[in-house]
Amino acid sequence: MNSKIIFRIFLILAIFFLSSCFSKKISVVINSSNNNFCEGTVFTFINNTKKFGIEFLIRDILTVELSKNGYILKDPSIVKSFFTPEERIHYFENPEIALSPELTKRLGSILGLKWIIGGKILKAEKIGDYVRIELLIWVKETKNGRLIWYSYYKRDSDSYRTILHFGRTSDLYSLVDKMVKKDIIKDLKKVLICEKKS
Amino acid sequence: MIKKWLKILFFSIFFILIFKITYAQIVIFPFKDLSKGDHSINFEIPEEIAQKLSEEGFKVIPPKEVIPLLIKFRKVDFYNINFALLREIYKNFNAQYVLLGSIGKLQKEPPAISIVVKLVDVSTGKITWGKSVSFSAEDFISFLSLKEIDYFSMIEKVYKTLLTNFKEPFKSISKITPTVDIQEVVFNSRYLQPGKTVECIIKMVFSGPKPSFIGVEVKDNHRKRLIPLNKYTNERSYIAFWKAPEREGRYPVVLVVAWDSEWKLTKRIFIGRYYVDNTPPNLNLVIKGAKKKNGKVLVKDVLEIIPKVVGSNTSKNFIGRGNGIAKWQIEIYSKNKNTLILRESYPGELPAVLTWYAKGGMNTLPPGDYLIKFKVWDLAGNSNEVKKEVLLVTDPPTPQVIVYDGKEKDLMEIEINKNFIPLVRVYLEIFNKNGKKIAEIKKEGEPFDRIKKEIFFDKGKIKNLNSLYYNAIIEDELKNKKILRRAFVIVKKAEEGPIRPTFKTWVDEF
Numbered sequence: 001m002n003s004k005i006i007f008r009i010f011l012i013l014a015i016f017f018l019s020s021c022f023s024k025k026i027s028v029v030i031n032s033s034n035n036n037f038c039e040g041t042v043f044t045f046i047n048n049t050k051k052f053g054i055e056f057l058i059r060d061i062l063t064v065e066l067s068k069n070g071y072i073l074k075d076p077s078i079v080k081s082f083f084t085p086e087e088r089i090h091y092f093e094n095p096e097i098a099l100s101p102e103l104t105k106r107l108g109s110i111l112g113l114k115w116i117i118g119g120k121i122l123k124a125e126k127i128g129d130y131v132r133i134e135l136l137i138w139v140k141e142t143k144n145g146r147l148i149w150y151s152y153y154k155r156d157s158d159s160y161r162t163i164l165h166f167g168r169t170s171d172l173y174s175l176v177d178k179m180v181k182k183d184i185i186k187d188l189k190k191v192l193i194c195e196k197k198s
Numbered sequence: 199m200i201k202k203w204l205k206i207l208f209f210s211i212f213f214i215l216i217f218k219i220t221y222a223q224i225v226i227f228p229f230k231d232l233s234k235g236d237h238s239i240n241f242e243i244p245e246e247i248a249q250k251l252s253e254e255g256f257k258v259i260p261p262k263e264v265i266p267l268l269i270k271f272r273k274v275d276f277y278n279i280n281f282a283l284l285r286e287i288y289k290n291f292n293a294q295y296v297l298l299g300s301i302g303k304l305q306k307e308p309p310a311i312s313i314v315v316k317l318v319d320v321s322t323g324k325i326t327w328g329k330s331v332s333f334s335a336e337d338f339i340s341f342l343s344l345k346e347i348d349y350f351s352m353i354e355k356v357y358k359t360l361l362t363n364f365k366e367p368f369k370s371i372s373k374i375t376p377t378v379d380i381q382e383v384v385f386n387s388r389y390l391q392p393g394k395t396v397e398c399i400i401k402m403v404f405s406g407p408k409p410s411f412i413g414v415e416v417k418d419n420h421r422k423r424l425i426p427l428n429k430y431t432n433e434r435s436y437i438a439f440w441k442a443p444e445r446e447g448r449y450p451v452v453l454v455v456a457w458d459s460e461w462k463l464t465k466r467i468f469i470g471r472y473y474v475d476n477t478p479p480n481l482n483l484v485i486k487g488a489k490k491k492n493g494k495v496l497v498k499d500v501l502e503i504i505p506k507v508v509g510s511n512t513s514k515n516f517i518g519r520g521n522g523i524a525k526w527q528i529e530i531y532s533k534n535k536n537t538l539i540l541r542e543s544y545p546g547e548l549p550a551v552l553t554w555y556a557k558g559g560m561n562t563l564p565p566g567d568y569l570i571k572f573k574v575w576d577l578a579g580n581s582n583e584v585k586k587e588v589l590l591v592t593d594p595p596t597p598q599v600i601v602y603d604g605k606e607k608d609l610m611e612i613e614i615n616k617n618f619i620p621l622v623r624v625y626l627e628i629f630n631k632n633g634k635k636i637a638e639i640k641k642e643g644e645p646f647d648r649i650k651k652e653i654f655f656d657k658g659k660i661k662n663l664n665s666l667y668y669n670a671i672i673e674d675e676l677k678n679k680k681i682l683r684r685a686f687v688i689v690k691k692a693e694e695g696p697i698r699p700t701f702k703t704w705v706d707e708f
Contacts, residue, residue, distance in 0.1 A: 056300055
């Protein structure tokens with residue numbers, strides 16, 4: 001009898017802890033037939049929130065993590081130095097539409113890039129100890145300048161909690177760090193297939 | 199045996215020394231501190247990292263030693279690099295790598311630190327190594343929260359995590375190619391008419407030997423041409439001129455820099471495009487909510503004009519940002535007096551709506567015919583003009599109330615058809631000379647030009663038709679209202695009138 005109660009409690013606890021591991025995500029792969037997606041760059045995300053700096057941090061963490069995973073990344077500032085002055089202004093004014101297929105193709109051919117990653121931070125907030133982030137991330141291939149993948153991520157303080165309160169994140173930057181390292185990189189690796197990758 | 203070991207020891211020391219000499223140097227840039235705003239930089243953490251790497255035996259150039267070069271290179275943002283800067287780093291410090299870093303958070307209480315560092319190869323601009331660390335207090339909470347971490351312990355852990363397994367890739371760069379960094383490109387105009395002179399000024403910085411040729415490659419109607427760039431106002435600025443092609447279209451401009459002899463290198467960099475446009479903008483003037491009659495726009499007191507560039511002609515296709523309009527002008531002429539009464543000219547895009555107040559304040563205009571001329575110039579200088587005739591009506595037409603005098607009975611007709619603007623409401627009362635109301639007419643609704651109404655006056659009671667008068671309230675289609683008081687009725691012989699008594703009238707009379 002006791003063992004049954006213990007088993008039930010254990011089952012409820014297991015469901016409770018496991019539920020904290022799941023997060024909302026919508027991911028769409030449009031077309032990814034190329035298996036030589038080794039070289040690319042990560043552009044600064046568009047930040048629609050008041051949390052300044054998080055857009056650069058996401059870009060840098062993504063760059064570093066992709067580099068660790070064997071991808072060859074060009075520094076985004078070097079890539080942007082190949083924008084014409086007019087394109088630089090246009091990109092500064094309206095980054096969402098400035099990266100045209102024509103410009104993407106040109107960057108690809110000059111610098112040997114196969115893909116460009118970018119995105120938009122939709123929400124980033126900290127209320128007391130509770131933090132939350134929502135973002136969109138996309139990948140464009142440079143062969144045709146087309147969008148090949150995009151995904152939506154929503155994470156909060158409890159997204160990476162382990163047992164009880166351990167692992168609960170109360171810092172936005174730590175949450176971003178975990179989200180990139182644990183989820184985004186994993187998803188990107190499925191899209192950016194690099195056979196030459198060491 | 200000892201000799202053999204001594205030989206091994208000697209060669210080991212020799213190789214270690216050689217390795218140390220050729221070991222890649224790392225230049226550490228000041229870190230971008232995002233926790234303090236857009237343009238904040240941090241020296242403390244990169245200096246500490248430089249110190250720790252030096253202690254580990256790496257050849258490191260600390261941030262303070264790099265600053266003079268960055269200032270010389272007019273680089274205010276230490277986080278944005280380009281090939282010209284990387285080449286200068288290599289040339290000045292014999293360094294193969296640049297360590298860049300950004301700080302997301304640097305908080306002392308409660309401690310929280312976020313740092314990302316990356317190592318960039320100066321010859322390729324590729325990221326060869328990187329690490330990100332993001333620590334907050336809860337990452338170090340021990341069981342039951344018995345011990346809390348402080349900022350100084352945390353930053354030490356950050357350094358340790360960042361630099362653990364830091365392996366500078368061994369690399370020997372034999373030569374690094376000369377490069378150019380374009381800082382600014384200015385065209386006299388991006389939009390030109392055929393045959394006009396294109397002027398292009400390029401501000402650029404070279405790193406490496408002096409190029410043997412600097413020019414721009416432009417495409418003509420049939421072929422590509424190389425136009426040499428000449429020194430302009432200072433050592434960084436260059437200028438080139440050429441004639442725009444005859445055919446309309448968009449033309450790319452490519453910077454060509456060549457290094458001969460030792461390098462045999464040519465760099466071609468796309469710097470922009472210009473547009474040849476010979477088509478005037480297709481302008482359309484929309485008059486908002488106005489009535490039209492016989493090709494004229496009827497206006498009471500306010501006219502709202504919406505100018506638009508429409509259609510799919512070439513000018514429209516060339517539009518860049520905005521609507522491609524460089525200047526616009528509006529002129530209003532009085533046709534009655536044959537004079538110009540208004541001329542306004544503005545640079546830039548077309549206005550969404552132009553409102554012309556004919557009445558009110560200083561702008562009160564007499565009613566009459568007016569001509570509006572609207573002219574636009576596109577960015578290439580092509581122009582187009584549209585004219586609109588406007589009839590300003592500030593007063594409703596006065597109707598003629600006519601009574602046709604018959605032998606036994608009188609008929610009345612109200613004529614308003616001589617006026618231009620139709621009426622929408624008429625309320626009319628006819629009085630005899632004693633002030634007694636003898637007839638009443640009401641009509642409203644759809645615009646009308648004429649009211650024909652048979653009214654029979656009793657001859658026995660009304661002796662003199664010439665003494666009839668009327669009061670009326672009338673309103674025209676433009677909502678102009680008029681009140682008429684004691685206006686005389688016109689009397690005409692029944693034979694002159696358009697109204698003949700109907701069969702029913704005669705039957706009733708009989």
